[in-house]
Amino acid sequence: MNDWRDTRLGEPREVRLPSGTVRYHDRGSGPIIVFAHGYLVNANLWRKVVPALAQDFRCIAPDLPLGSHTVPMRRDADLSPPGIARVLADLLEALDLRDVTLVGNDSGGAYSQLVAVHHPERLGRLVLSSCETPEDTWPPTPGGFGLLKATAANPLTYRALYQVLRVPRTWRWHNTYGWLAKYPIEAEAMNSYVRPVIDRADIRVDGRKAIGAVSERYVQDAAHRLVREAPVPIHFVWAAEDRVFPLDHARRYAADLDAKLHTVADSYTYVSEDQPEATARLIASCATA
Template structure:
Protein backbone atom coordinates (compact mmCIF):
# COMPACT_ATOMS: atom_id res chain seq x y z
CA UNK A 1 0.00 0.00 0.00
CA UNK A 2 1.45 3.42 -0.91
CA UNK A 3 1.89 6.04 1.79
CA UNK A 4 2.51 9.76 1.91
CA UNK A 5 4.04 12.03 4.53
CA UNK A 6 1.81 14.98 5.35
CA UNK A 7 2.09 17.76 7.91
CA UNK A 8 0.23 15.79 10.58
CA UNK A 9 2.03 12.50 9.89
CA UNK A 10 2.29 9.65 7.41
CA UNK A 11 -0.85 7.98 6.09
CA UNK A 12 -1.48 4.95 3.90
CA UNK A 13 -3.83 5.06 0.94
CA UNK A 14 -5.27 2.97 -1.86
CA UNK A 15 -4.90 4.29 -5.41
CA UNK A 16 -6.22 2.27 -8.35
CA UNK A 17 -4.55 4.65 -10.83
CA UNK A 18 -5.68 5.23 -14.39
CA UNK A 19 -6.84 8.25 -16.36
CA UNK A 20 -10.51 8.15 -15.42
CA UNK A 21 -12.34 10.68 -13.25
CA UNK A 22 -10.95 10.78 -9.71
CA UNK A 23 -13.09 9.57 -6.82
CA UNK A 24 -11.69 10.08 -3.29
CA UNK A 25 -13.45 8.04 -0.62
CA UNK A 26 -13.34 8.84 3.11
CA UNK A 27 -14.15 6.50 6.02
CA UNK A 28 -15.37 7.19 9.56
CA UNK A 29 -14.21 6.71 13.14
CA UNK A 30 -12.66 3.33 14.00
CA UNK A 31 -12.49 2.42 10.30
CA UNK A 32 -9.90 2.35 7.53
CA UNK A 33 -9.88 2.56 3.74
CA UNK A 34 -11.07 -1.05 3.41
CA UNK A 35 -14.58 0.27 4.10
CA UNK A 36 -14.59 1.05 0.37
CA UNK A 37 -13.14 -2.21 -1.00
CA UNK A 38 -16.49 -3.39 -2.34
CA UNK A 39 -17.47 -0.21 -4.21
CA UNK A 40 -13.90 0.30 -5.47
CA UNK A 41 -13.92 -3.16 -7.06
CA UNK A 42 -16.69 -1.96 -9.35
CA UNK A 43 -15.82 1.73 -9.71
CA UNK A 44 -12.15 1.21 -10.61
CA UNK A 45 -13.20 0.09 -14.09
CA UNK A 46 -13.36 3.58 -15.58
CA UNK A 47 -12.50 5.69 -12.52
CA UNK A 48 -9.37 6.36 -10.52
CA UNK A 49 -10.34 5.51 -6.94
CA UNK A 50 -8.25 6.91 -4.08
CA UNK A 51 -9.01 5.97 -0.47
CA UNK A 52 -6.78 7.24 2.37
CA UNK A 53 -6.63 5.63 5.80
CA UNK A 54 -7.02 8.66 8.04
CA UNK A 55 -5.91 8.83 11.71
CA UNK A 56 -9.38 7.99 13.02
CA UNK A 57 -8.69 4.99 15.23
CA UNK A 58 -8.06 2.11 12.83
CA UNK A 59 -4.87 3.53 11.31
CA UNK A 60 -1.61 1.61 11.52
CA UNK A 61 0.86 4.50 11.40
CA UNK A 62 0.83 6.43 14.67
CA UNK A 63 0.78 10.21 14.50
CA UNK A 64 3.40 12.45 16.17
CA UNK A 65 2.67 13.30 19.80
CA UNK A 66 1.83 16.93 19.04
CA UNK A 67 -0.40 16.32 16.01
CA UNK A 68 -3.82 17.97 15.94
CA UNK A 69 -6.27 15.06 15.63
CA UNK A 70 -9.50 17.05 15.77
CA UNK A 71 -11.97 16.47 12.95
CA UNK A 72 -11.50 19.97 11.46
CA UNK A 73 -7.74 19.27 11.41
CA UNK A 74 -8.39 15.93 9.73
CA UNK A 75 -10.46 17.70 7.08
CA UNK A 76 -7.49 19.99 6.46
CA UNK A 77 -5.32 16.87 6.20
CA UNK A 78 -7.60 15.60 3.43
CA UNK A 79 -7.24 18.92 1.60
CA UNK A 80 -3.47 18.64 1.92
CA UNK A 81 -3.66 15.05 0.65
CA UNK A 82 -5.52 16.22 -2.48
CA UNK A 83 -2.94 18.96 -3.01
CA UNK A 84 0.06 16.67 -2.59
CA UNK A 85 -1.31 14.14 -5.08
CA UNK A 86 -2.38 17.03 -7.34
CA UNK A 87 -5.86 15.58 -7.76
CA UNK A 88 -8.17 17.75 -9.84
CA UNK A 89 -11.97 17.89 -10.25
CA UNK A 90 -12.35 15.28 -7.52
CA UNK A 91 -15.59 13.58 -6.60
CA UNK A 92 -15.28 13.51 -2.81
CA UNK A 93 -17.27 10.77 -1.12
CA UNK A 94 -17.72 10.29 2.63
CA UNK A 95 -19.60 7.78 4.77
CA UNK A 96 -20.25 7.95 8.52
CA UNK A 97 -17.82 10.52 10.00
CA UNK A 98 -16.11 10.59 6.61
CA UNK A 99 -19.21 12.44 5.44
CA UNK A 100 -18.67 14.98 8.21
CA UNK A 101 -15.19 15.60 6.81
CA UNK A 102 -16.66 16.09 3.35
CA UNK A 103 -19.10 18.67 4.73
CA UNK A 104 -16.26 20.57 6.38
CA UNK A 105 -14.40 20.71 3.08
CA UNK A 106 -17.54 21.73 1.18
CA UNK A 107 -18.12 24.54 3.69
CA UNK A 108 -14.61 25.86 3.05
CA UNK A 109 -14.96 25.91 -0.73
CA UNK A 110 -12.83 22.84 -1.55
CA UNK A 111 -11.30 24.14 -4.79
CA UNK A 112 -10.18 20.70 -5.95
CA UNK A 113 -13.60 19.16 -5.41
CA UNK A 114 -15.90 19.11 -8.42
CA UNK A 115 -18.63 16.92 -6.92
CA UNK A 116 -19.57 15.62 -3.50
CA UNK A 117 -21.33 12.50 -2.29
CA UNK A 118 -22.59 12.22 1.30
CA UNK A 119 -23.42 8.65 2.29
CA UNK A 120 -25.41 8.19 5.55
CA UNK A 121 -23.26 10.43 7.70
CA UNK A 122 -23.00 12.67 10.76
CA UNK A 123 -24.85 15.94 10.15
CA UNK A 124 -26.28 18.94 12.00
CA UNK A 125 -26.59 18.17 15.73
CA UNK A 126 -26.11 14.41 15.34
CA UNK A 127 -22.58 14.32 16.71
CA UNK A 128 -21.46 12.12 18.27
CA UNK A 129 -23.98 10.03 16.33
CA UNK A 130 -26.26 7.49 17.96
CA UNK A 131 -25.43 5.12 20.78
CA UNK A 132 -22.23 4.06 19.00
CA UNK A 133 -20.76 7.54 18.77
CA UNK A 134 -21.82 8.61 22.23
CA UNK A 135 -20.37 5.45 23.81
CA UNK A 136 -17.10 5.86 21.94
CA UNK A 137 -16.69 9.53 22.88
CA UNK A 138 -17.48 8.75 26.53
CA UNK A 139 -14.86 5.98 26.47
CA UNK A 140 -12.37 8.54 25.19
CA UNK A 141 -12.40 10.14 28.65
CA UNK A 142 -10.46 7.12 29.91
CA UNK A 143 -6.69 6.94 29.90
CA UNK A 144 -5.26 5.14 26.84
CA UNK A 145 -4.56 2.07 28.97
CA UNK A 146 -8.10 1.91 30.37
CA UNK A 147 -9.53 2.68 26.95
CA UNK A 148 -7.65 -0.33 25.66
CA UNK A 149 -9.15 -2.51 28.38
CA UNK A 150 -12.63 -1.21 27.57
CA UNK A 151 -12.15 -1.98 23.87
CA UNK A 152 -10.97 -5.52 24.56
CA UNK A 153 -14.64 -6.43 24.95
CA UNK A 154 -15.04 -5.85 21.22
CA UNK A 155 -13.10 -9.04 20.49
CA UNK A 156 -16.40 -10.84 21.07
CA UNK A 157 -18.74 -10.84 18.11
CA UNK A 158 -21.81 -10.69 20.35
CA UNK A 159 -20.59 -7.40 21.82
CA UNK A 160 -19.55 -5.94 18.45
CA UNK A 161 -23.13 -6.53 17.28
CA UNK A 162 -24.67 -4.49 20.10
CA UNK A 163 -26.24 -1.08 19.29
CA UNK A 164 -23.51 0.63 21.34
CA UNK A 165 -20.88 -0.88 19.02
CA UNK A 166 -21.34 -1.72 15.31
CA UNK A 167 -24.71 -3.48 15.52
CA UNK A 168 -26.75 -0.55 14.18
CA UNK A 169 -24.05 0.54 11.73
CA UNK A 170 -23.90 -2.54 9.51
CA UNK A 171 -26.03 -5.59 8.82
CA UNK A 172 -23.36 -7.67 7.06
CA UNK A 173 -19.94 -6.22 7.79
CA UNK A 174 -18.83 -7.88 11.04
CA UNK A 175 -15.62 -9.27 9.52
CA UNK A 176 -14.54 -5.77 8.53
CA UNK A 177 -15.37 -4.28 11.94
CA UNK A 178 -13.32 -6.97 13.69
CA UNK A 179 -10.37 -6.16 11.44
CA UNK A 180 -10.67 -2.42 12.07
CA UNK A 181 -10.40 -2.93 15.82
CA UNK A 182 -7.04 -4.72 15.65
CA UNK A 183 -4.77 -1.62 15.76
CA UNK A 184 -6.41 -0.11 18.84
CA UNK A 185 -6.49 -3.48 20.59
CA UNK A 186 -2.88 -4.36 19.87
CA UNK A 187 -0.86 -1.13 19.75
CA UNK A 188 -0.56 1.41 22.61
CA UNK A 189 0.47 4.24 20.28
CA UNK A 190 -2.78 3.84 18.29
CA UNK A 191 -4.78 3.82 21.55
CA UNK A 192 -3.03 7.08 22.46
CA UNK A 193 -4.00 8.63 19.11
CA UNK A 194 -7.59 7.41 19.41
CA UNK A 195 -8.09 8.84 22.89
CA UNK A 196 -6.71 12.18 21.69
CA UNK A 197 -9.03 12.33 18.69
CA UNK A 198 -12.06 11.34 20.80
CA UNK A 199 -11.30 14.02 23.36
CA UNK A 200 -10.89 16.59 20.59
CA UNK A 201 -14.26 15.51 19.16
CA UNK A 202 -15.92 15.87 22.57
CA UNK A 203 -14.52 19.38 22.95
CA UNK A 204 -16.26 20.67 19.81
CA UNK A 205 -19.48 18.67 19.20
CA UNK A 206 -21.32 21.44 17.30
CA UNK A 207 -18.90 21.90 14.42
CA UNK A 208 -21.32 20.41 11.87
CA UNK A 209 -24.01 22.96 12.71
CA UNK A 210 -21.66 25.74 11.63
CA UNK A 211 -20.67 23.78 8.52
CA UNK A 212 -24.33 23.29 7.54
CA UNK A 213 -24.84 27.05 7.45
CA UNK A 214 -22.28 27.25 4.64
CA UNK A 215 -23.40 24.24 2.60
CA UNK A 216 -25.77 26.38 0.44
CA UNK A 217 -22.60 28.04 -0.90
CA UNK A 218 -21.45 24.74 -2.43
CA UNK A 219 -22.69 25.29 -5.98
CA UNK A 220 -21.41 22.07 -7.53
CA UNK A 221 -23.24 18.78 -8.11
CA UNK A 222 -23.95 16.96 -4.85
CA UNK A 223 -25.51 13.60 -4.17
CA UNK A 224 -26.91 12.46 -0.82
CA UNK A 225 -27.22 8.67 -0.48
CA UNK A 226 -28.96 7.47 2.66
CA UNK A 227 -29.91 4.14 4.18
CA UNK A 228 -33.70 4.23 4.35
CA UNK A 229 -33.72 2.24 7.61
CA UNK A 230 -30.73 3.96 9.20
CA UNK A 231 -30.91 3.88 13.01
CA UNK A 232 -27.82 6.01 13.66
CA UNK A 233 -28.01 8.74 11.01
CA UNK A 234 -31.65 9.98 10.82
CA UNK A 235 -33.05 9.71 7.27
CA UNK A 236 -34.54 13.17 7.85
CA UNK A 237 -30.97 14.51 7.86
CA UNK A 238 -30.39 13.12 4.39
CA UNK A 239 -33.43 14.99 3.11
CA UNK A 240 -32.33 18.19 4.85
CA UNK A 241 -28.83 17.99 3.39
CA UNK A 242 -30.19 17.48 -0.13
CA UNK A 243 -32.47 20.50 0.29
CA UNK A 244 -29.63 22.70 1.56
CA UNK A 245 -27.38 22.02 -1.42
CA UNK A 246 -28.20 24.07 -4.54
CA UNK A 247 -27.50 21.08 -6.81
CA UNK A 248 -28.33 18.43 -4.23
CA UNK A 249 -30.21 15.23 -4.95
CA UNK A 250 -31.28 12.45 -2.58
CA UNK A 251 -31.23 8.71 -3.19
CA UNK A 252 -32.44 6.33 -0.48
CA UNK A 253 -31.16 2.75 -0.35
CA UNK A 254 -33.08 -0.18 1.13
CA UNK A 255 -31.76 -3.20 3.03
CA UNK A 256 -28.74 -1.59 4.65
CA UNK A 257 -27.62 0.41 7.63
CA UNK A 258 -25.22 3.37 7.88
CA UNK A 259 -22.23 1.55 6.39
CA UNK A 260 -23.71 1.10 2.93
CA UNK A 261 -20.24 0.41 1.44
CA UNK A 262 -20.34 -2.83 3.46
CA UNK A 263 -24.05 -3.64 3.31
CA UNK A 264 -24.88 -2.61 -0.29
CA UNK A 265 -21.51 -2.19 -2.09
CA UNK A 266 -22.76 -2.96 -5.60
CA UNK A 267 -25.81 -0.73 -5.33
CA UNK A 268 -23.78 2.14 -3.86
CA UNK A 269 -21.15 1.76 -6.60
CA UNK A 270 -23.89 1.83 -9.25
CA UNK A 271 -25.32 5.05 -7.81
CA UNK A 272 -21.91 6.76 -7.66
CA UNK A 273 -21.02 5.47 -11.13
CA UNK A 274 -24.13 7.09 -12.59
CA UNK A 275 -23.36 10.34 -10.79
CA UNK A 276 -19.75 10.69 -12.01
CA UNK A 277 -19.36 11.20 -15.77
CA UNK A 278 -16.80 9.08 -17.62
CA UNK A 279 -15.27 10.73 -20.70
CA UNK A 280 -18.25 13.03 -21.01
CA UNK A 281 -20.57 10.14 -21.91
CA UNK A 282 -22.85 10.46 -18.90
CA UNK A 283 -24.55 13.46 -17.42
CA UNK A 284 -25.79 14.11 -13.89
Protein backbone atom coordinates (compact mmCIF):
# COMPACT_ATOMS: atom_id res chain seq x y z
CA MET A 1 0.00 0.00 0.00
CA ASN A 2 1.18 3.55 -0.67
CA ASP A 3 -0.40 6.14 1.61
CA TRP A 4 1.92 8.98 0.63
CA ARG A 5 0.17 12.31 0.18
CA ASP A 6 2.02 15.46 -0.83
CA THR A 7 2.48 17.82 2.10
CA ARG A 8 1.48 20.71 -0.17
CA LEU A 9 -2.11 19.48 0.08
CA GLY A 10 -2.24 20.64 3.69
CA GLU A 11 -3.26 19.02 6.93
CA PRO A 12 -4.41 15.39 6.62
CA ARG A 13 -7.69 14.73 8.41
CA GLU A 14 -10.48 12.17 8.59
CA VAL A 15 -14.25 12.48 8.79
CA ARG A 16 -16.69 9.71 9.58
CA LEU A 17 -19.63 9.66 7.16
CA PRO A 18 -22.63 7.30 7.00
CA SER A 19 -20.90 5.26 4.28
CA GLY A 20 -17.52 5.14 6.02
CA THR A 21 -14.44 7.14 6.91
CA VAL A 22 -13.03 9.55 4.31
CA ARG A 23 -9.58 11.04 4.52
CA TYR A 24 -9.11 14.56 3.20
CA HIS A 25 -6.62 17.40 3.18
CA ASP A 26 -7.36 20.95 4.25
CA ARG A 27 -5.23 23.97 3.45
CA GLY A 28 -5.74 27.73 3.33
CA SER A 29 -8.56 30.03 4.33
CA GLY A 30 -11.21 32.03 2.56
CA PRO A 31 -13.87 30.96 0.03
CA ILE A 32 -14.06 27.19 -0.13
CA ILE A 33 -12.98 24.98 -3.03
CA VAL A 34 -13.62 21.23 -2.84
CA PHE A 35 -11.84 19.00 -5.35
CA ALA A 36 -13.33 15.77 -6.72
CA HIS A 37 -10.93 13.42 -8.51
CA GLY A 38 -11.80 10.47 -10.72
CA TYR A 39 -11.20 6.74 -10.76
CA LEU A 40 -7.82 5.35 -9.68
CA VAL A 41 -6.34 8.62 -8.50
CA ASN A 42 -6.62 10.42 -5.16
CA ALA A 43 -6.06 13.81 -3.54
CA ASN A 44 -2.52 13.89 -4.95
CA LEU A 45 -4.07 14.85 -8.30
CA TRP A 46 -4.38 18.36 -6.85
CA ARG A 47 -0.98 18.59 -5.16
CA LYS A 48 0.39 21.16 -7.65
CA VAL A 49 -2.78 23.28 -7.76
CA VAL A 50 -3.60 23.64 -4.07
CA PRO A 51 -0.44 25.64 -3.16
CA ALA A 52 -1.29 28.30 -5.74
CA LEU A 53 -4.90 28.57 -4.54
CA ALA A 54 -4.43 28.28 -0.77
CA GLN A 55 -3.25 31.88 -0.52
CA ASP A 56 -6.80 33.03 -1.22
CA PHE A 57 -9.04 29.98 -0.76
CA ARG A 58 -9.65 27.14 1.66
CA CYS A 59 -8.88 24.01 -0.35
CA ILE A 60 -10.42 20.64 0.60
CA ALA A 61 -9.08 17.61 -1.28
CA PRO A 62 -10.62 14.27 -0.25
CA ASP A 63 -9.61 10.76 -1.17
CA LEU A 64 -12.80 9.42 -2.71
CA PRO A 65 -13.36 5.62 -2.56
CA LEU A 66 -12.40 5.04 -6.19
CA GLY A 67 -9.55 2.57 -5.89
CA SER A 68 -6.62 4.77 -4.82
CA HIS A 69 -7.83 5.44 -1.29
CA THR A 70 -6.37 3.83 1.82
CA VAL A 71 -9.35 3.58 4.20
CA PRO A 72 -11.99 1.12 2.99
CA MET A 73 -15.64 2.09 3.20
CA ARG A 74 -18.30 0.14 5.06
CA ARG A 75 -19.05 -3.14 3.34
CA ASP A 76 -22.65 -2.03 2.74
CA ALA A 77 -21.69 1.40 1.37
CA ASP A 78 -23.42 2.48 -1.82
CA LEU A 79 -20.63 3.34 -4.26
CA SER A 80 -22.81 3.70 -7.34
CA PRO A 81 -22.69 7.15 -8.96
CA PRO A 82 -25.55 8.43 -6.75
CA GLY A 83 -23.77 6.87 -3.77
CA ILE A 84 -20.47 8.63 -4.49
CA ALA A 85 -22.39 11.88 -4.99
CA ARG A 86 -23.92 11.27 -1.57
CA VAL A 87 -20.41 10.78 -0.11
CA LEU A 88 -19.42 14.20 -1.45
CA ALA A 89 -22.63 15.79 -0.17
CA ASP A 90 -22.16 14.16 3.25
CA LEU A 91 -18.59 15.48 3.36
CA LEU A 92 -19.79 19.04 2.75
CA GLU A 93 -22.42 18.64 5.44
CA ALA A 94 -20.11 17.04 8.00
CA LEU A 95 -17.55 19.83 7.59
CA ASP A 96 -20.34 22.45 7.49
CA LEU A 97 -19.05 23.88 4.20
CA ARG A 98 -21.22 26.46 2.44
CA ASP A 99 -21.11 28.37 -0.84
CA VAL A 100 -18.65 25.74 -2.09
CA THR A 101 -16.95 25.80 -5.46
CA LEU A 102 -16.94 22.11 -6.41
CA VAL A 103 -14.25 21.22 -8.97
CA GLY A 104 -14.58 17.82 -10.65
CA ASN A 105 -12.05 16.28 -13.04
CA ASP A 106 -12.40 13.08 -15.06
CA SER A 107 -15.16 10.95 -13.49
CA GLY A 108 -14.98 13.32 -10.52
CA GLY A 109 -16.77 15.74 -12.84
CA ALA A 110 -19.48 13.19 -13.50
CA TYR A 111 -20.03 12.68 -9.77
CA SER A 112 -19.99 16.44 -9.26
CA GLN A 113 -22.80 16.89 -11.77
CA LEU A 114 -24.90 14.49 -9.69
CA VAL A 115 -24.09 16.49 -6.56
CA ALA A 116 -25.25 19.69 -8.28
CA VAL A 117 -28.52 18.04 -9.31
CA HIS A 118 -29.37 16.09 -6.16
CA HIS A 119 -27.55 17.96 -3.38
CA PRO A 120 -27.07 21.60 -4.45
CA GLU A 121 -27.77 23.16 -1.05
CA ARG A 122 -24.15 23.79 -0.09
CA LEU A 123 -22.81 24.59 -3.56
CA GLY A 124 -22.08 28.06 -4.83
CA ARG A 125 -20.80 26.98 -8.25
CA LEU A 126 -19.62 23.98 -10.20
CA VAL A 127 -16.41 23.72 -12.23
CA LEU A 128 -16.32 20.84 -14.71
CA SER A 129 -12.83 19.91 -15.86
CA SER A 130 -12.30 17.42 -18.70
CA CYS A 131 -14.99 14.97 -17.66
CA GLU A 132 -18.04 13.09 -18.90
CA THR A 133 -20.59 15.08 -20.87
CA PRO A 134 -23.94 13.80 -22.23
CA GLU A 135 -22.08 12.76 -25.40
CA ASP A 136 -19.50 10.58 -23.61
CA THR A 137 -19.77 7.01 -22.45
CA TRP A 138 -18.92 6.19 -18.84
CA PRO A 139 -16.33 4.68 -18.75
CA PRO A 140 -15.19 6.70 -21.75
CA THR A 141 -14.68 4.81 -24.99
CA PRO A 142 -11.44 6.48 -26.19
CA GLY A 143 -8.44 4.71 -24.71
CA GLY A 144 -10.28 1.46 -24.14
CA PHE A 145 -11.42 2.33 -20.62
CA GLY A 146 -14.62 0.33 -21.06
CA LEU A 147 -12.56 -2.70 -20.04
CA LEU A 148 -12.47 -1.33 -16.50
CA LYS A 149 -16.20 -1.90 -16.02
CA ALA A 150 -16.23 -5.21 -17.84
CA THR A 151 -13.59 -6.80 -15.61
CA ALA A 152 -15.27 -5.49 -12.44
CA ALA A 153 -17.93 -8.18 -12.84
CA ASN A 154 -15.60 -10.72 -11.24
CA PRO A 155 -13.09 -10.18 -8.40
CA LEU A 156 -10.48 -12.38 -10.09
CA THR A 157 -10.55 -10.59 -13.44
CA TYR A 158 -10.61 -7.24 -11.64
CA ARG A 159 -7.53 -8.13 -9.59
CA ALA A 160 -5.72 -9.52 -12.62
CA LEU A 161 -6.34 -6.39 -14.70
CA TYR A 162 -4.34 -4.15 -12.40
CA GLN A 163 -1.30 -6.37 -11.85
CA VAL A 164 0.30 -4.97 -14.99
CA LEU A 165 0.54 -1.60 -13.21
CA ARG A 166 3.30 -3.03 -11.04
CA VAL A 167 5.59 -2.25 -13.99
CA PRO A 168 6.19 1.51 -14.30
CA ARG A 169 6.52 1.52 -18.09
CA THR A 170 2.86 0.51 -18.35
CA TRP A 171 1.81 3.79 -16.74
CA ARG A 172 2.26 5.53 -20.10
CA TRP A 173 0.03 3.15 -22.08
CA HIS A 174 -2.99 4.90 -23.59
CA ASN A 175 -5.40 2.61 -21.73
CA THR A 176 -3.80 3.32 -18.34
CA TYR A 177 -2.65 6.92 -17.75
CA GLY A 178 -0.95 7.82 -21.03
CA TRP A 179 -4.01 9.48 -22.55
CA LEU A 180 -4.94 11.15 -19.27
CA ALA A 181 -1.66 12.91 -18.55
CA LYS A 182 0.31 14.33 -21.46
CA TYR A 183 3.52 14.33 -19.43
CA PRO A 184 4.79 11.55 -17.14
CA ILE A 185 3.64 11.72 -13.53
CA GLU A 186 6.37 11.28 -10.94
CA ALA A 187 6.71 7.82 -9.46
CA GLU A 188 5.78 8.77 -5.90
CA ALA A 189 2.38 10.07 -7.01
CA MET A 190 1.85 7.21 -9.44
CA ASN A 191 2.54 4.64 -6.75
CA SER A 192 -0.05 6.33 -4.54
CA TYR A 193 -2.52 5.92 -7.41
CA VAL A 194 -1.88 2.29 -8.31
CA ARG A 195 -0.59 0.45 -5.25
CA PRO A 196 -3.79 0.39 -3.14
CA VAL A 197 -5.82 -1.42 -5.81
CA ILE A 198 -2.91 -3.76 -6.56
CA ASP A 199 -2.07 -4.67 -2.99
CA ARG A 200 -5.27 -4.55 -0.94
CA ALA A 201 -8.35 -6.72 -1.30
CA ASP A 202 -10.50 -4.37 0.80
CA ILE A 203 -9.70 -1.45 -1.50
CA ARG A 204 -10.45 -3.60 -4.55
CA VAL A 205 -13.92 -4.26 -3.11
CA ASP A 206 -14.61 -0.51 -3.15
CA GLY A 207 -13.02 -0.03 -6.56
CA ARG A 208 -15.07 -2.84 -8.10
CA LYS A 209 -18.29 -1.49 -6.65
CA ALA A 210 -17.57 2.00 -7.94
CA ILE A 211 -16.43 1.26 -11.49
CA GLY A 212 -18.87 -1.60 -11.95
CA ALA A 213 -21.84 0.70 -11.34
CA VAL A 214 -21.01 3.59 -13.67
CA SER A 215 -23.14 4.36 -16.73
CA GLU A 216 -23.55 7.29 -19.07
CA ARG A 217 -27.25 7.40 -18.21
CA TYR A 218 -26.40 9.05 -14.90
CA VAL A 219 -24.63 11.94 -16.61
CA GLN A 220 -27.31 12.22 -19.29
CA ASP A 221 -30.05 12.45 -16.68
CA ALA A 222 -28.07 14.94 -14.62
CA ALA A 223 -27.27 17.06 -17.68
CA HIS A 224 -30.94 17.21 -18.64
CA ARG A 225 -31.78 18.56 -15.20
CA LEU A 226 -28.83 20.96 -15.11
CA VAL A 227 -29.93 22.48 -18.41
CA ARG A 228 -33.55 22.70 -17.31
CA GLU A 229 -33.16 23.74 -13.67
CA ALA A 230 -29.78 25.55 -13.51
CA PRO A 231 -29.32 24.95 -9.75
CA VAL A 232 -25.86 26.58 -9.63
CA PRO A 233 -23.61 28.53 -11.99
CA ILE A 234 -21.35 26.22 -14.01
CA HIS A 235 -17.92 26.82 -15.51
CA PHE A 236 -15.76 24.61 -17.76
CA VAL A 237 -11.98 24.22 -17.53
CA TRP A 238 -11.02 21.82 -20.33
CA ALA A 239 -7.83 20.38 -21.75
CA ALA A 240 -7.32 21.78 -25.24
CA GLU A 241 -5.76 18.49 -26.38
CA ASP A 242 -8.00 16.08 -24.48
CA ARG A 243 -7.78 12.58 -25.97
CA VAL A 244 -10.55 11.08 -23.81
CA PHE A 245 -13.21 13.79 -23.44
CA PRO A 246 -13.30 15.69 -26.74
CA LEU A 247 -13.26 19.45 -26.55
CA ASP A 248 -16.14 19.63 -29.05
CA HIS A 249 -18.33 17.74 -26.59
CA ALA A 250 -17.48 20.30 -23.92
CA ARG A 251 -18.24 23.20 -26.25
CA ARG A 252 -21.71 21.87 -27.04
CA TYR A 253 -22.48 21.06 -23.42
CA ALA A 254 -21.28 24.49 -22.25
CA ALA A 255 -23.49 26.14 -24.87
CA ASP A 256 -26.50 24.15 -23.66
CA LEU A 257 -25.77 25.26 -20.09
CA ASP A 258 -24.96 28.84 -21.07
CA ALA A 259 -21.64 28.31 -19.29
CA LYS A 260 -18.25 29.81 -20.03
CA LEU A 261 -15.64 27.41 -21.40
CA HIS A 262 -11.95 27.94 -20.59
CA THR A 263 -9.27 25.81 -22.23
CA VAL A 264 -5.90 24.69 -20.89
CA ALA A 265 -3.25 24.48 -23.59
CA ASP A 266 -0.65 21.72 -23.83
CA SER A 267 -2.60 19.31 -21.63
CA TYR A 268 -4.59 16.11 -21.63
CA THR A 269 -7.39 15.26 -19.18
CA TYR A 270 -5.35 15.72 -16.00
CA VAL A 271 -4.93 19.47 -16.39
CA SER A 272 -3.79 19.76 -12.77
CA GLU A 273 -0.89 17.40 -13.55
CA ASP A 274 0.08 18.81 -16.95
CA GLN A 275 -0.48 22.55 -16.45
CA PRO A 276 -1.04 23.27 -12.74
CA GLU A 277 -0.32 27.01 -12.82
CA ALA A 278 -2.73 27.73 -15.66
CA THR A 279 -5.31 25.43 -14.10
CA ALA A 280 -5.06 27.16 -10.73
CA ARG A 281 -5.53 30.57 -12.33
CA LEU A 282 -8.64 29.42 -14.17
CA ILE A 283 -10.15 27.75 -11.12
CA ALA A 284 -9.57 30.93 -9.10
CA SER A 285 -11.29 33.03 -11.74
CA CYS A 286 -14.26 30.65 -11.78
CA ALA A 287 -14.48 30.62 -7.97
CA THR A 288 -14.75 34.41 -7.86
CA ALA A 289 -16.96 34.93 -10.92
